[in-house]
Amino acid sequence: MLLAHATHRRREYFFAHPEQQLTDIEWLHYGRYLHQRLQGRPTQYITGRQEFYGREFKVDARALIPRPETEHLIEAVLPRAAGAPLIVDVGCGSGAIAVTLALELPQARVIASDISWAALQLARENAAALGANAAFVAGDLLAAVKAVSVDIVVSNPPYVAAESRAELATEVRDWEPSLALFGGADGFEITARLLPDAARVLRPGGLLVMEMGAGQWAAHEQKAAAYFTDIEPLFDLAGIHRALMARRKS
Ligand SMILES: C[S@@+](CC[C@H](N)C(=O)[O-])C[C@H]1O[C@@H](n2cnc3c(N)ncnc32)[C@H](O)[C@@H]1O
Known part of the structure:
Protein backbone atom coordinates (compact mmCIF):
# COMPACT_ATOMS: atom_id res chain seq x y z
CA MET A 1 0.00 0.00 0.00
CA GLY A 40 4.24 3.37 14.42
CA ARG A 41 2.22 5.85 12.36
CA PRO A 42 -0.88 4.01 11.08
CA THR A 43 -0.84 3.24 7.35
CA GLN A 44 -4.09 5.16 6.86
CA TYR A 45 -2.60 8.33 8.34
CA ILE A 46 0.30 7.99 5.88
CA THR A 47 -1.85 7.36 2.81
CA GLY A 48 -4.56 9.73 4.11
CA ARG A 49 -7.29 7.32 3.06
CA GLN A 50 -9.60 4.67 4.48
CA GLU A 51 -12.45 2.87 2.78
CA PHE A 52 -15.74 2.76 4.63
CA TYR A 53 -18.89 1.14 3.25
CA GLY A 54 -17.41 1.17 -0.27
CA ARG A 55 -16.35 4.81 -0.29
CA GLU A 56 -12.97 6.39 0.23
CA PHE A 57 -12.72 8.76 3.18
CA LYS A 58 -9.95 11.21 3.84
CA VAL A 59 -8.38 10.44 7.23
CA ASP A 60 -5.73 12.14 9.29
CA ALA A 61 -4.78 12.71 12.91
CA ARG A 62 -7.83 14.93 13.44
CA ALA A 63 -10.09 11.88 13.82
CA LEU A 64 -10.29 8.16 14.44
CA ILE A 65 -9.64 5.88 11.46
CA PRO A 66 -13.07 4.39 10.63
CA ARG A 67 -13.19 0.67 11.48
CA PRO A 68 -14.88 -2.07 9.45
CA GLU A 69 -16.93 -3.12 12.54
CA THR A 70 -18.66 0.26 12.44
CA GLU A 71 -20.18 -0.68 9.06
CA HIS A 72 -22.54 -2.92 11.10
CA LEU A 73 -24.16 0.29 12.40
CA ILE A 74 -24.92 1.35 8.83
CA GLU A 75 -26.38 -2.10 8.09
CA ALA A 76 -28.58 -1.79 11.17
CA VAL A 77 -29.86 1.68 10.35
CA LEU A 78 -30.59 1.33 6.62
CA PRO A 79 -33.50 -1.14 6.78
CA ARG A 80 -35.03 0.79 9.73
CA ALA A 81 -34.92 4.24 8.15
CA ALA A 82 -38.23 4.47 6.32
CA GLY A 83 -39.51 7.72 4.82
CA ALA A 84 -37.47 10.86 5.45
CA PRO A 85 -36.04 10.24 8.90
CA LEU A 86 -34.19 12.78 11.00
CA ILE A 87 -30.91 11.09 11.92
CA VAL A 88 -28.23 12.32 14.33
CA ASP A 89 -24.72 10.83 14.39
CA VAL A 90 -23.09 11.60 17.75
CA GLY A 91 -19.30 11.83 17.71
CA CYS A 92 -19.02 11.87 13.94
CA GLY A 93 -15.21 11.91 13.73
CA SER A 94 -14.23 11.70 10.05
CA GLY A 95 -17.93 11.69 9.17
CA ALA A 96 -17.89 8.04 8.08
CA ILE A 97 -21.31 7.22 9.54
CA ALA A 98 -23.11 10.50 8.85
CA VAL A 99 -21.78 10.87 5.30
CA THR A 100 -22.56 7.24 4.45
CA LEU A 101 -26.11 7.51 5.78
CA ALA A 102 -26.69 10.80 3.95
CA LEU A 103 -25.56 9.18 0.70
CA GLU A 104 -27.40 5.89 1.19
CA LEU A 105 -30.60 7.61 2.33
CA PRO A 106 -31.06 10.68 0.11
CA GLN A 107 -34.45 11.43 1.73
CA ALA A 108 -33.02 11.53 5.23
CA ARG A 109 -32.00 14.69 7.08
CA VAL A 110 -28.67 13.98 8.72
CA ILE A 111 -27.06 15.96 11.53
CA ALA A 112 -23.56 15.08 12.75
CA SER A 113 -22.16 16.30 16.05
CA ASP A 114 -18.72 16.18 17.62
CA ILE A 115 -17.01 17.93 20.48
CA SER A 116 -13.83 18.24 18.41
CA TRP A 117 -13.69 21.16 15.97
CA ALA A 118 -10.84 19.47 14.14
CA ALA A 119 -12.84 16.29 13.60
CA LEU A 120 -15.87 18.29 12.46
CA GLN A 121 -13.73 20.09 9.91
CA LEU A 122 -12.52 16.74 8.53
CA ALA A 123 -16.10 15.44 8.43
CA ARG A 124 -17.16 18.54 6.48
CA GLU A 125 -14.33 17.96 4.02
CA ASN A 126 -15.44 14.35 3.51
CA ALA A 127 -19.07 15.39 3.05
CA ALA A 128 -18.05 17.95 0.44
CA ALA A 129 -15.72 15.54 -1.39
CA LEU A 130 -18.33 12.78 -1.51
CA GLY A 131 -21.28 15.05 -2.23
CA ALA A 132 -23.20 14.29 0.98
CA ASN A 133 -25.80 16.63 2.36
CA ALA A 134 -25.44 16.73 6.16
CA ALA A 135 -25.36 19.41 8.84
CA PHE A 136 -22.42 19.51 11.25
CA VAL A 137 -22.70 20.89 14.77
CA ALA A 138 -20.19 21.24 17.57
CA GLY A 139 -21.13 20.29 21.09
CA ASP A 140 -21.05 17.84 23.96
CA LEU A 141 -23.02 14.78 22.81
CA LEU A 142 -26.49 16.04 21.77
CA ALA A 143 -26.31 19.44 23.52
CA ALA A 144 -26.53 21.27 20.19
CA VAL A 145 -29.62 19.30 19.12
CA LYS A 146 -32.73 21.00 20.40
CA ALA A 147 -35.18 18.91 18.36
CA VAL A 148 -37.09 16.33 20.36
CA SER A 149 -38.48 14.36 17.46
CA VAL A 150 -35.35 12.67 16.18
CA ASP A 151 -36.07 9.34 14.47
CA ILE A 152 -32.63 7.75 14.77
CA VAL A 153 -29.60 8.41 16.95
CA VAL A 154 -26.52 6.52 15.82
CA SER A 155 -23.17 6.70 17.53
CA ASN A 156 -19.76 5.15 17.77
CA PRO A 157 -18.76 6.89 21.00
CA PRO A 158 -15.41 6.69 22.81
CA TYR A 159 -15.68 3.54 24.93
CA VAL A 160 -12.16 2.32 25.71
CA ALA A 161 -11.35 2.28 29.44
CA ALA A 162 -8.50 4.67 30.19
CA GLU A 163 -7.42 2.08 32.76
CA SER A 164 -6.65 -0.32 29.90
CA ARG A 165 -4.67 2.23 27.91
CA ALA A 166 -1.49 0.18 28.23
CA GLU A 167 -3.16 -2.80 26.52
CA LEU A 168 -3.92 -0.86 23.33
CA ALA A 169 -1.74 -1.29 20.26
CA THR A 170 0.78 1.55 20.20
CA GLU A 171 -0.33 2.64 16.73
CA VAL A 172 -3.77 3.28 18.21
CA ARG A 173 -2.74 4.62 21.61
CA ASP A 174 0.02 6.92 20.42
CA TRP A 175 -1.45 8.12 17.13
CA GLU A 176 -5.24 8.27 17.19
CA PRO A 177 -6.93 11.10 19.17
CA SER A 178 -7.42 10.22 22.85
CA LEU A 179 -10.72 12.11 22.74
CA ALA A 180 -11.97 9.58 20.20
CA LEU A 181 -10.81 6.53 22.13
CA PHE A 182 -11.33 6.87 25.85
CA GLY A 183 -14.63 6.88 27.69
CA GLY A 184 -13.19 7.80 31.08
CA ALA A 185 -11.49 5.46 33.54
CA ASP A 186 -13.90 2.56 33.07
CA GLY A 187 -14.94 3.26 29.46
CA PHE A 188 -18.57 4.03 30.38
CA GLU A 189 -18.39 7.78 31.11
CA ILE A 190 -19.54 8.95 27.68
CA THR A 191 -22.10 6.22 27.01
CA ALA A 192 -23.66 6.66 30.49
CA ARG A 193 -24.45 10.25 29.48
CA LEU A 194 -25.30 9.41 25.88
CA LEU A 195 -28.14 7.03 26.79
CA PRO A 196 -30.30 9.67 28.59
CA ASP A 197 -29.30 12.36 26.09
CA ALA A 198 -30.41 10.18 23.18
CA ALA A 199 -33.65 9.41 25.03
CA ARG A 200 -34.22 13.17 25.43
CA VAL A 201 -34.14 13.90 21.68
CA LEU A 202 -35.64 10.68 20.26
CA ARG A 203 -39.35 10.52 19.55
CA PRO A 204 -41.20 7.66 21.28
CA GLY A 205 -40.30 4.53 19.33
CA GLY A 206 -37.24 6.27 17.87
CA LEU A 207 -34.17 4.11 17.30
CA LEU A 208 -30.82 4.20 19.07
CA VAL A 209 -27.88 2.33 17.52
CA MET A 210 -24.77 2.63 19.69
CA GLU A 211 -21.45 0.86 19.24
CA MET A 212 -19.67 -0.52 22.30
CA GLY A 213 -16.55 -2.39 23.34
CA ALA A 214 -16.15 -6.11 23.91
CA GLY A 215 -17.47 -7.09 27.34
CA GLN A 216 -19.67 -4.00 27.76
CA TRP A 217 -23.00 -5.47 26.67
CA ALA A 218 -24.49 -6.45 30.03
CA ALA A 219 -23.81 -3.09 31.66
CA HIS A 220 -25.16 -1.16 28.69
CA GLU A 221 -28.27 -3.31 28.41
CA GLN A 222 -29.02 -2.63 32.07
CA LYS A 223 -28.42 1.13 31.82
CA ALA A 224 -30.44 1.44 28.60
CA ALA A 225 -33.49 -0.27 30.16
CA ALA A 226 -34.33 2.94 32.08
CA TYR A 227 -35.16 4.76 28.83
CA PHE A 228 -35.43 2.16 26.08
CA THR A 229 -37.34 -0.94 25.14
CA ASP A 230 -36.74 -3.68 22.52
CA ILE A 231 -33.06 -3.69 23.45
CA GLU A 232 -31.10 -5.97 21.14
CA PRO A 233 -27.42 -6.65 20.49
CA LEU A 234 -25.71 -6.37 17.12
CA PHE A 235 -22.91 -8.87 16.70
CA ASP A 236 -19.77 -8.30 14.66
CA LEU A 237 -18.16 -10.94 12.44
CA ALA A 238 -16.21 -12.28 15.42
CA GLY A 239 -19.50 -12.91 17.26
CA ILE A 240 -18.81 -10.12 19.76
CA HIS A 241 -21.63 -7.85 21.02
CA ARG A 242 -20.58 -4.81 19.00
CA ALA A 243 -23.56 -2.48 19.32
CA LEU A 244 -26.83 -1.95 21.11
CA MET A 245 -30.09 -1.30 19.25
CA ALA A 246 -33.09 -0.05 21.19
CA ARG A 247 -36.35 1.87 20.86
CA ARG A 248 -37.22 4.96 22.93
CA LYS A 249 -39.89 4.11 25.47
CA SER A 250 -43.26 5.78 24.89
C1 LIG B 1 -14.78 6.45 18.42
S1 LIG B 1 -14.75 8.02 17.61
C2 LIG B 1 -15.93 7.71 16.31
C3 LIG B 1 -15.69 8.50 15.06
C4 LIG B 1 -16.58 8.09 13.87
N1 LIG B 1 -17.98 8.20 14.20
C5 LIG B 1 -16.25 6.68 13.44
O1 LIG B 1 -17.05 5.77 13.73
O2 LIG B 1 -15.20 6.47 12.82
C6 LIG B 1 -15.65 9.00 18.79
C7 LIG B 1 -15.86 10.47 18.41
O3 LIG B 1 -16.61 11.08 19.49
C8 LIG B 1 -16.12 12.39 19.72
N2 LIG B 1 -16.44 12.75 21.09
C9 LIG B 1 -15.77 12.46 22.23
N3 LIG B 1 -16.39 12.96 23.30
C10 LIG B 1 -17.51 13.59 22.83
C11 LIG B 1 -18.55 14.32 23.44
N4 LIG B 1 -18.61 14.49 24.78
N5 LIG B 1 -19.51 14.85 22.65
C12 LIG B 1 -19.47 14.68 21.29
N6 LIG B 1 -18.50 14.00 20.67
C13 LIG B 1 -17.53 13.46 21.42
C14 LIG B 1 -14.64 12.29 19.41
O4 LIG B 1 -14.10 13.56 19.11
C15 LIG B 1 -14.62 11.31 18.24
O5 LIG B 1 -14.63 11.99 17.01
Whole structure:
Protein backbone atom coordinates (compact mmCIF):
# COMPACT_ATOMS: atom_id res chain seq x y z
CA MET A 1 0.00 0.00 0.00
CA LEU A 2 2.81 2.40 0.82
CA LEU A 3 4.58 1.56 -2.44
CA ALA A 4 1.35 2.17 -4.33
CA HIS A 5 0.93 5.45 -2.49
CA ALA A 6 4.52 6.53 -3.23
CA THR A 7 4.14 5.82 -6.94
CA HIS A 8 0.52 6.95 -7.40
CA ARG A 9 -0.37 3.52 -8.73
CA ARG A 10 -2.81 0.83 -7.69
CA ARG A 11 -1.52 -2.19 -5.77
CA GLU A 12 -2.44 -4.55 -8.62
CA TYR A 13 0.02 -2.73 -10.88
CA PHE A 14 2.97 -4.24 -9.00
CA PHE A 15 1.75 -7.78 -9.51
CA ALA A 16 1.36 -7.14 -13.24
CA HIS A 17 4.71 -5.29 -13.54
CA PRO A 18 7.19 -6.91 -11.14
CA GLU A 19 10.07 -5.61 -13.29
CA GLN A 20 9.08 -1.99 -12.66
CA GLN A 21 11.96 0.16 -11.40
CA LEU A 22 11.29 3.05 -9.06
CA THR A 23 12.42 6.53 -9.94
CA ASP A 24 14.65 8.39 -7.45
CA ILE A 25 11.75 10.51 -6.27
CA GLU A 26 9.57 7.43 -5.78
CA TRP A 27 12.33 5.85 -3.65
CA LEU A 28 12.47 8.99 -1.57
CA HIS A 29 8.73 8.99 -0.92
CA TYR A 30 8.62 5.24 -0.29
CA GLY A 31 11.53 5.50 2.16
CA ARG A 32 9.86 8.33 4.01
CA TYR A 33 6.58 6.41 4.30
CA LEU A 34 8.39 3.26 5.50
CA HIS A 35 10.22 5.33 8.10
CA GLN A 36 6.94 6.79 9.37
CA ARG A 37 5.37 3.33 9.47
CA LEU A 38 8.33 1.94 11.43
CA GLN A 39 7.78 4.71 13.96
CA GLY A 40 4.24 3.37 14.42
CA ARG A 41 2.22 5.85 12.36
CA PRO A 42 -0.88 4.01 11.08
CA THR A 43 -0.84 3.24 7.35
CA GLN A 44 -4.09 5.16 6.86
CA TYR A 45 -2.60 8.33 8.34
CA ILE A 46 0.30 7.99 5.88
CA THR A 47 -1.85 7.36 2.81
CA GLY A 48 -4.56 9.73 4.11
CA ARG A 49 -7.29 7.32 3.06
CA GLN A 50 -9.60 4.67 4.48
CA GLU A 51 -12.45 2.87 2.78
CA PHE A 52 -15.74 2.76 4.63
CA TYR A 53 -18.89 1.14 3.25
CA GLY A 54 -17.41 1.17 -0.27
CA ARG A 55 -16.35 4.81 -0.29
CA GLU A 56 -12.97 6.39 0.23
CA PHE A 57 -12.72 8.76 3.18
CA LYS A 58 -9.95 11.21 3.84
CA VAL A 59 -8.38 10.44 7.23
CA ASP A 60 -5.73 12.14 9.29
CA ALA A 61 -4.78 12.71 12.91
CA ARG A 62 -7.83 14.93 13.44
CA ALA A 63 -10.09 11.88 13.82
CA LEU A 64 -10.29 8.16 14.44
CA ILE A 65 -9.64 5.88 11.46
CA PRO A 66 -13.07 4.39 10.63
CA ARG A 67 -13.19 0.67 11.48
CA PRO A 68 -14.88 -2.07 9.45
CA GLU A 69 -16.93 -3.12 12.54
CA THR A 70 -18.66 0.26 12.44
CA GLU A 71 -20.18 -0.68 9.06
CA HIS A 72 -22.54 -2.92 11.10
CA LEU A 73 -24.16 0.29 12.40
CA ILE A 74 -24.92 1.35 8.83
CA GLU A 75 -26.38 -2.10 8.09
CA ALA A 76 -28.58 -1.79 11.17
CA VAL A 77 -29.86 1.68 10.35
CA LEU A 78 -30.59 1.33 6.62
CA PRO A 79 -33.50 -1.14 6.78
CA ARG A 80 -35.03 0.79 9.73
CA ALA A 81 -34.92 4.24 8.15
CA ALA A 82 -38.23 4.47 6.32
CA GLY A 83 -39.51 7.72 4.82
CA ALA A 84 -37.47 10.86 5.45
CA PRO A 85 -36.04 10.24 8.90
CA LEU A 86 -34.19 12.78 11.00
CA ILE A 87 -30.91 11.09 11.92
CA VAL A 88 -28.23 12.32 14.33
CA ASP A 89 -24.72 10.83 14.39
CA VAL A 90 -23.09 11.60 17.75
CA GLY A 91 -19.30 11.83 17.71
CA CYS A 92 -19.02 11.87 13.94
CA GLY A 93 -15.21 11.91 13.73
CA SER A 94 -14.23 11.70 10.05
CA GLY A 95 -17.93 11.69 9.17
CA ALA A 96 -17.89 8.04 8.08
CA ILE A 97 -21.31 7.22 9.54
CA ALA A 98 -23.11 10.50 8.85
CA VAL A 99 -21.78 10.87 5.30
CA THR A 100 -22.56 7.24 4.45
CA LEU A 101 -26.11 7.51 5.78
CA ALA A 102 -26.69 10.80 3.95
CA LEU A 103 -25.56 9.18 0.70
CA GLU A 104 -27.40 5.89 1.19
CA LEU A 105 -30.60 7.61 2.33
CA PRO A 106 -31.06 10.68 0.11
CA GLN A 107 -34.45 11.43 1.73
CA ALA A 108 -33.02 11.53 5.23
CA ARG A 109 -32.00 14.69 7.08
CA VAL A 110 -28.67 13.98 8.72
CA ILE A 111 -27.06 15.96 11.53
CA ALA A 112 -23.56 15.08 12.75
CA SER A 113 -22.16 16.30 16.05
CA ASP A 114 -18.72 16.18 17.62
CA ILE A 115 -17.01 17.93 20.48
CA SER A 116 -13.83 18.24 18.41
CA TRP A 117 -13.69 21.16 15.97
CA ALA A 118 -10.84 19.47 14.14
CA ALA A 119 -12.84 16.29 13.60
CA LEU A 120 -15.87 18.29 12.46
CA GLN A 121 -13.73 20.09 9.91
CA LEU A 122 -12.52 16.74 8.53
CA ALA A 123 -16.10 15.44 8.43
CA ARG A 124 -17.16 18.54 6.48
CA GLU A 125 -14.33 17.96 4.02
CA ASN A 126 -15.44 14.35 3.51
CA ALA A 127 -19.07 15.39 3.05
CA ALA A 128 -18.05 17.95 0.44
CA ALA A 129 -15.72 15.54 -1.39
CA LEU A 130 -18.33 12.78 -1.51
CA GLY A 131 -21.28 15.05 -2.23
CA ALA A 132 -23.20 14.29 0.98
CA ASN A 133 -25.80 16.63 2.36
CA ALA A 134 -25.44 16.73 6.16
CA ALA A 135 -25.36 19.41 8.84
CA PHE A 136 -22.42 19.51 11.25
CA VAL A 137 -22.70 20.89 14.77
CA ALA A 138 -20.19 21.24 17.57
CA GLY A 139 -21.13 20.29 21.09
CA ASP A 140 -21.05 17.84 23.96
CA LEU A 141 -23.02 14.78 22.81
CA LEU A 142 -26.49 16.04 21.77
CA ALA A 143 -26.31 19.44 23.52
CA ALA A 144 -26.53 21.27 20.19
CA VAL A 145 -29.62 19.30 19.12
CA LYS A 146 -32.73 21.00 20.40
CA ALA A 147 -35.18 18.91 18.36
CA VAL A 148 -37.09 16.33 20.36
CA SER A 149 -38.48 14.36 17.46
CA VAL A 150 -35.35 12.67 16.18
CA ASP A 151 -36.07 9.34 14.47
CA ILE A 152 -32.63 7.75 14.77
CA VAL A 153 -29.60 8.41 16.95
CA VAL A 154 -26.52 6.52 15.82
CA SER A 155 -23.17 6.70 17.53
CA ASN A 156 -19.76 5.15 17.77
CA PRO A 157 -18.76 6.89 21.00
CA PRO A 158 -15.41 6.69 22.81
CA TYR A 159 -15.68 3.54 24.93
CA VAL A 160 -12.16 2.32 25.71
CA ALA A 161 -11.35 2.28 29.44
CA ALA A 162 -8.50 4.67 30.19
CA GLU A 163 -7.42 2.08 32.76
CA SER A 164 -6.65 -0.32 29.90
CA ARG A 165 -4.67 2.23 27.91
CA ALA A 166 -1.49 0.18 28.23
CA GLU A 167 -3.16 -2.80 26.52
CA LEU A 168 -3.92 -0.86 23.33
CA ALA A 169 -1.74 -1.29 20.26
CA THR A 170 0.78 1.55 20.20
CA GLU A 171 -0.33 2.64 16.73
CA VAL A 172 -3.77 3.28 18.21
CA ARG A 173 -2.74 4.62 21.61
CA ASP A 174 0.02 6.92 20.42
CA TRP A 175 -1.45 8.12 17.13
CA GLU A 176 -5.24 8.27 17.19
CA PRO A 177 -6.93 11.10 19.17
CA SER A 178 -7.42 10.22 22.85
CA LEU A 179 -10.72 12.11 22.74
CA ALA A 180 -11.97 9.58 20.20
CA LEU A 181 -10.81 6.53 22.13
CA PHE A 182 -11.33 6.87 25.85
CA GLY A 183 -14.63 6.88 27.69
CA GLY A 184 -13.19 7.80 31.08
CA ALA A 185 -11.49 5.46 33.54
CA ASP A 186 -13.90 2.56 33.07
CA GLY A 187 -14.94 3.26 29.46
CA PHE A 188 -18.57 4.03 30.38
CA GLU A 189 -18.39 7.78 31.11
CA ILE A 190 -19.54 8.95 27.68
CA THR A 191 -22.10 6.22 27.01
CA ALA A 192 -23.66 6.66 30.49
CA ARG A 193 -24.45 10.25 29.48
CA LEU A 194 -25.30 9.41 25.88
CA LEU A 195 -28.14 7.03 26.79
CA PRO A 196 -30.30 9.67 28.59
CA ASP A 197 -29.30 12.36 26.09
CA ALA A 198 -30.41 10.18 23.18
CA ALA A 199 -33.65 9.41 25.03
CA ARG A 200 -34.22 13.17 25.43
CA VAL A 201 -34.14 13.90 21.68
CA LEU A 202 -35.64 10.68 20.26
CA ARG A 203 -39.35 10.52 19.55
CA PRO A 204 -41.20 7.66 21.28
CA GLY A 205 -40.30 4.53 19.33
CA GLY A 206 -37.24 6.27 17.87
CA LEU A 207 -34.17 4.11 17.30
CA LEU A 208 -30.82 4.20 19.07
CA VAL A 209 -27.88 2.33 17.52
CA MET A 210 -24.77 2.63 19.69
CA GLU A 211 -21.45 0.86 19.24
CA MET A 212 -19.67 -0.52 22.30
CA GLY A 213 -16.55 -2.39 23.34
CA ALA A 214 -16.15 -6.11 23.91
CA GLY A 215 -17.47 -7.09 27.34
CA GLN A 216 -19.67 -4.00 27.76
CA TRP A 217 -23.00 -5.47 26.67
CA ALA A 218 -24.49 -6.45 30.03
CA ALA A 219 -23.81 -3.09 31.66
CA HIS A 220 -25.16 -1.16 28.69
CA GLU A 221 -28.27 -3.31 28.41
CA GLN A 222 -29.02 -2.63 32.07
CA LYS A 223 -28.42 1.13 31.82
CA ALA A 224 -30.44 1.44 28.60
CA ALA A 225 -33.49 -0.27 30.16
CA ALA A 226 -34.33 2.94 32.08
CA TYR A 227 -35.16 4.76 28.83
CA PHE A 228 -35.43 2.16 26.08
CA THR A 229 -37.34 -0.94 25.14
CA ASP A 230 -36.74 -3.68 22.52
CA ILE A 231 -33.06 -3.69 23.45
CA GLU A 232 -31.10 -5.97 21.14
CA PRO A 233 -27.42 -6.65 20.49
CA LEU A 234 -25.71 -6.37 17.12
CA PHE A 235 -22.91 -8.87 16.70
CA ASP A 236 -19.77 -8.30 14.66
CA LEU A 237 -18.16 -10.94 12.44
CA ALA A 238 -16.21 -12.28 15.42
CA GLY A 239 -19.50 -12.91 17.26
CA ILE A 240 -18.81 -10.12 19.76
CA HIS A 241 -21.63 -7.85 21.02
CA ARG A 242 -20.58 -4.81 19.00
CA ALA A 243 -23.56 -2.48 19.32
CA LEU A 244 -26.83 -1.95 21.11
CA MET A 245 -30.09 -1.30 19.25
CA ALA A 246 -33.09 -0.05 21.19
CA ARG A 247 -36.35 1.87 20.86
CA ARG A 248 -37.22 4.96 22.93
CA LYS A 249 -39.89 4.11 25.47
CA SER A 250 -43.26 5.78 24.89
C1 LIG B 1 -14.78 6.45 18.42
S1 LIG B 1 -14.75 8.02 17.61
C2 LIG B 1 -15.93 7.71 16.31
C3 LIG B 1 -15.69 8.50 15.06
C4 LIG B 1 -16.58 8.09 13.87
N1 LIG B 1 -17.98 8.20 14.20
C5 LIG B 1 -16.25 6.68 13.44
O1 LIG B 1 -17.05 5.77 13.73
O2 LIG B 1 -15.20 6.47 12.82
C6 LIG B 1 -15.65 9.00 18.79
C7 LIG B 1 -15.86 10.47 18.41
O3 LIG B 1 -16.61 11.08 19.49
C8 LIG B 1 -16.12 12.39 19.72
N2 LIG B 1 -16.44 12.75 21.09
C9 LIG B 1 -15.77 12.46 22.23
N3 LIG B 1 -16.39 12.96 23.30
C10 LIG B 1 -17.51 13.59 22.83
C11 LIG B 1 -18.55 14.32 23.44
N4 LIG B 1 -18.61 14.49 24.78
N5 LIG B 1 -19.51 14.85 22.65
C12 LIG B 1 -19.47 14.68 21.29
N6 LIG B 1 -18.50 14.00 20.67
C13 LIG B 1 -17.53 13.46 21.42
C14 LIG B 1 -14.64 12.29 19.41
O4 LIG B 1 -14.10 13.56 19.11
C15 LIG B 1 -14.62 11.31 18.24
O5 LIG B 1 -14.63 11.99 17.01
